[in-house]
Structures are given as structure tokens and as C-alpha cells.
Amino acid sequence: MVPVTIRWQGKAYNVEYDPEDSGISLKNKLSILTQVPAERQKIIVKGGQLKDDQVMKNVGLKPNATVMMMGTPGELVTNIPIPITTGAVDHGSDSDDEKYPSGLVNLGNTCYMNSTVQLLRAIPELKDAVQKSNVSSGVIGEFSSLLRSMDSANSITPVRFLQNLRLEYPQFSEMSRETGGYAQQDAEECWSFLLSSLQRSLSSEWVQKNMSGKLTSTMKCDENENEEPTVSQDTFLSLPCHISMHTNYMTQGILEGLTQKLTKRSDVLNRDAIYNKVSRISRLPKYLTVNFVRFYWKASLGQKAKILRKVKFPFELDAVEFCSPELSQKLIPVRDKLREIEKNDEEQERNTKRIKIQPSEEERESEAESRLTQIATCQSLVDPQLSEDDGANITGLYDLIGVLSHSGASASSGHYQAWIRNPDQHSEWFRFNDSRVSTVPAEKIESLDGGGEADSAYILLYQAKNIE
Template sequence: MEASAIEPKDMLDKTQAKFKFVLELPFGLQNLGNTGYMNSTLQCLRVIPELQESLNRFTSGSSVADKLTISLRDLYNNLNQATESVVPLHFLQLFRSVFPQFAQNTADGFIQQDAEECWTQIISILKQANIPIPSQHSSDGEKVSSSTDESFIDHYMTGEFTSTLKCLEAPEEGEIVIKENFTKLNCHISILVNYVQHGIMMGLDEKIEKNSPTLRRMAIYDKTTRISRLPSYLTVQFVRFFWKSDRRVKSKILRKVKFPMELDATDFCTDELKNKILPLKNRLQELEKERKGSKESTQFAVNNNVQDTVTDSKNNEIVEEIKKLIDPELNKDIGANVSGLYELCAVLTHIGRSAESGNYIGWVRKENSEDWIQYDHYDDDKVSIVSQEDILKLDGGGDWHIAYMLLYRSKKIA
């Protein structure tokens, strides 16, 4: 009798807990017929809070880029206030009118499109619209209004390459140094690539053919590329699709390529940038080891309501120490990564054997949690919670969902 008397309360508690859990889930975007490529891209980019703030600061204009940007802003605001799944019809119609290739269809309806191409076009539109950077904060925490002339994409999602070209056939020829911007890193896949870091490095060191002013003919050059600026948000694309001429289709490389939840980008950087970020990076990694080592004692203090003012004081000292290790030039560079360390915040996957078939879905890290949100691959408006272990299983090697695009954000330093 005593047990049965407790049962209703237990059931109520479980029901309330489940209801609270459901309320914490975001709402999805409805699939309008092979629009998973777009929905997954939008959900992945939505994980960037600074992007949403920048969109809300955007002053409307009359260009097509401005109109599409306004539509994206409104779509994100609708999602943030939604009580049910959202239909992205207006954005889709505008997007197809600006980029007609995404409006291709057959008698069976609109055809599947490439999510990477969609991602790239959305970033290019936001760059053209010149959405402003979010409001900045002074050292004492006060919000400072920033200029609307500074581009969010340029500051927060664009890095810089510095490439050095050496002619192998004319060693006496002087080196050529080229600087260029990038909005994503490519992970090239071969039988030698098992980790995303290896695939990225493969694309940074290559041999190219170009005209030699010394030899006055085409010659082979060693091209060594390194990153001279790291953005706050780093996009990585797995180069998984290739054109198969005999079947006239973009086939897919299914090879397993592991990717980390935390990425150290130092090895991709120029020596100059390494020297700027290493003191802070090394100290942050030391503190992470110390934190993991003291996790059990910290949990004991929490469980026993121990108020450790000494620990609070030490944490303040560490924060001040870390701030002093930030390179002054990088500290002035709004939207730059100052430590070289990143954490994974979104994954866009593809399931299927070719780019023209299968489906794309987005997997987004839940705010202040190690859990992730999965947007269902059959109905994009359905949402579920998955673990970090589930995300690590997206590395390929079979017919399950395989990571195609990764979005990393700068690790918090204080």
C-alpha cells in the first residue's frame, strides 16, 4: 500500500520532467520536398549566436542580397519564438530566385542539391549584404556599440592563408608570397587519411604548375600554405564527392575519417601566428588537465555545500593571468581566434551513395551541454537529443550518416 501511495507522485514527477525536457528542445524546419540540404545548413549556422545578433542589427536595403538576408533574419526570429515547426517557404523562394540552380526540377519534383554549395552561397550572400559585427564589450563588461561598416563574415568566419611558392626547376628564383582569404578548410580524403587533421594538411602542401618568369615557360612549384589568421568560427568540408564520368554522377567517398570534438589548429598556422597563440594555448591546456584532475574533489565540495572562497579567489587570479597571455595584436582583431583551440558545435551529414540522392541533416550542440540536437533525416521538423558518442559515430566507413561539413567555434578562454 505504501508503495502504491507513492506511485502517482512519481508519475507526476516523471511527466513534469519529460515536459520540461521537451520544452528545452528547439523546433525544426519543415521539409518542402528535397530541401534537407538547405534546412540542415540553416540549422547548423543558427548555432552561431553572434550571427543572429548581427542579423538583428542589419539595416535593410534593396539589393537581392539584402532581401535574402532580411528573410533569413526573420526566419531565425520565427524559429526562436516558435511553438511548432516552421515552414521556410519565403526564404526558399527567394533563395531559388537568387540562385536558380537550386530550383532545378523534374516531373517528380525538385531535385536534391549539394549542402556545401548551399552553405557557400548563404555565406556569400551574408558577405555581400555586409551584415555588421555584433556589439562589443569593454574590459569592464559594458556593451559598446560597434561600427555597422565592419562585416560579420569577414571578422568571425573568414581566415587568411599565406602561401609560399618555390620553383623546383629554378632554385635561384625568388620565393613568391601570396595572401588570400578563406571561409572554409578542405579535408582531402585518400587511403592515407584517417584523421581530419591529416586531410587538411594534405590540402595545405601541394605541387602546382605555373609560368616561371626565370625559365619563361610552365614549371613545377612547391606551394606551402599556412593560416595567418584564424576566425572565431572555422568551417571544415570533407571533400567526399567526385565526378564519376562512366555513370555521370557525383559519387561519394565513404572512407572513415575521424574528427575531434576539440580541434587544435596550431599545426596549420604560420610560424608568426604560432608564436602569438602558443603561450595562451599551452597555458589553457595545462589548466584543462588540472581541471580534470580536480574534478572529483570539486564534486565533493558541491555535494557537501562547501563554499570554497579560496578557490574563487584562485579562479579570479587565473582569469587575469589568461587575459595577460592574449597577444595584443590578436586581442584587437575582432572575431579572431586568439588561442588556436576550437570545440565542435555543429555537424552537417549526408546519407546516401551520391550527391544527387540520399539526404542531409544537421546535428547541433545543445547550449551549455555535452548533449546534441539531431534534426530528423526524414522529417526535418522532428527533433531529438543524442549524445556526444553518437556524434563521433558520424566519421564514415559505411552507409550511416557521414560528416560532410563541420563547424568549430573558438574555445572560451575565461
């Protein structure tokens, strides 16, 4: 990203642009800051006015250059489809725009919002649920409109959605003291706010059924063995992965978050005492979100600093170890049988490749019949109560389908991106760097485990494995 200063009517606006973007992208950012529609803007650059289709790297602007703009304010633009200026593919294959999902134009430190929208869009059923709700106004109404706009292969300028987000959640309107433009925001807060809005707006309770889990917590006083432990029930929309100096794997961090030491008033001792709170999952949702707790408040800096430690995360998550004994007992037989089926599938595939002889029609039919029998057996192991729980995970296993990453050293700076698994080709992932969409191999996702200021996983989205 290249920083420049735009001067208009005596005010200075600090913005950044992607050298591969076109002039209209910069104009759309300025329309948010100045309320001057793109078609009324005259941006003076070397050789005349900046043209809408002019590629920014060819304009000749140097980093931190000051540019004059003229134009009068008017009604703001809505969600505008604009042509993708690049379809660069990381592993060197051809870039046909039609095969890429829509990107979202950065409107001035809005990568946190763009990445959040792309991660939510990775949930295929959510779009139908939002549109069936018939919400036409507010942030969810604009979210529904934005999802429809993103059906094209063009990048979208999400102006109306951003306006409504800032209207309903004013904290996203915070201005930066350093740049004078809008400040960078925390993508996890944007994710939480949007999920809360979806919970309130969707009459079908879609979020509650498909993305909300349940915790059973037992709290026991460490200083008085005779005090009866208390049991409570809570719901969650994401599991925190706490990161300490000993955390190497995501599962470790989740288990740490499920065990807490608390100080609270003991009615028996008539004083404050230390309690041990142990939580276990009593319901697993179809879509499980894991939030890496990478930011903490650092008083000496006056901002949220980032924990840079490398933490490995799995492509396949076995969540049974986080569950209560009652739920684990129901899940384990199904999980083990499903893994047996998947292992047999992998062995058959390896054998076919090794011997390089295609099985006969009779052999294929026999294998298919055997597999159907195993699937039926696995389905018969599902607990009746779990089977009736619409939106619950019945296997205990998850596949990773989306990652929201952060690069940089603090929550108030850096850059967010979304990485979404291609639903048609699981070895390939889409990388959403705002309006720039490219493809990367699955091995690239493994490198998002942190260890420095480069892209590191911040929010992970898992989808329950089906019995099929």
C-alpha cells in the same frame, strides 16, 4: 521517407513524406510544386480527403502509391508555424516540445537547405547581426524573418526563404529527370552561397570578422632552385579536409589541403614547370568551418560520387599546427596556459567526486581565487595585436558545436541532417532531421565519421575557446 505520386491537372509529382508527419506537411510540399495553397488542396485518400492533422502513417498509403489532388493555384503561403508531430528522443527521455528548437519542414528535397540553416543558426551572434542589418528583402531578408519564426518550439515551413534562395541562385531550382520534382542539391554549395550573401549584406562586416580566416602561401619552383619563391595572402571561409586512401584523421586531411603541387608557367624557365605551394593560416576566425571533400566527379556515373572512407574528427581542435610560425608563436603560450587551467578544473572535479566530501566555504573561496589568478595570467599572455583583432581566435583552440551530415552514395541523392550541441548541456546534442527534432548523446556524434553510406560528417562548425 515514403515516396508517393500526386496527380494534379494531368501532371504527376513525385514527393516523399515522413510517416510521423501530419497531412499539412505533405500539403505544404505540394504548394511549392503546384502553387496550390494548402487550404485549397483536396487530396483524395482511403476514407475521404486528407486532413491537416491526420498523421501520415495512419492514412494507409503504400510506397509509390498514386494519389489524386484537386485545387486551384493562388498566392503562395509564407513561413507557417505548424505543430511538431513528434518529439522523439533517441535516449528515451520525455519529449516536452518547449525544450526543443524549431525544425524545418522538408518541401521536396530541401534537406540540404534545412540543415544549412540549422548550422548557421548554431552561431548565436549571427541572428543579432542579421537583424541589425535591417535587410528586409531578398534571401537575407527572408533569412532574418525565418530566424525570428524559429524562436518558437514549432516546426516552420520555410516557403518564402526557399523561393528567394531559388530566385537569387537558380541552380537550386534544378528539376530531377528521374522524379520530375526538384532535385537534391549540395549542402556545401548552399552554405557557401548563404555565407557570400551574408558577407555582402551585413554592413558590420560580421562574417569577415568572425568567420573569415587568412592564409599566407609560399610558392616555390621545384625545377629551379634559383627562382625566387612568391608569397601571397588569401582569405578563406572554410578549410577543406581532403580525403585520400591514407587519410584517417581530419587534421591529416587539412594539412594535405594546405600543401599543393601545381603546374604553371615559369618566366625564368620560359615553360610550364611544377611548383610546390605551402599555405599556413595567418589569422584564425572565431568560428571555423571545415568542409570534408567527400564528393568527386565520376564520369562513368555522370554525377558526383561519394568518398565513403572513415575519417575521425575531434571535439576539441588545436589549430596551431595549421598556423604560420608568426601566429603560432603568439598562440602557443595562451593555448598551453588555458589547457593547464582546464586540466586543473577536471582534476578538482574528479577529486570531489572521488572523496564525496563537499569542500568548505573557505576552500571554495581559495580555489576560486586561485582560478581567477590563473585566468588573469592567461589573459596577460594574449598578444596585443590579437587582442585588438575583433572576431579572431586568441587561443588557437576550438570546440565542435555543429555538424552537417550526409547519408547516401552521391551528392545528387541521399539525405542531409544537422547536429547541434546543446549550449546549456554540452553532453547533449540536438538532431535536426528536417521537421523532426530529437536529442542524442555526444557519443552519437563520434559515429558520424563515415565508413559507409550512413550519416557521415560533411561540414563541421567549430567555435573558439574563450579564456574563462
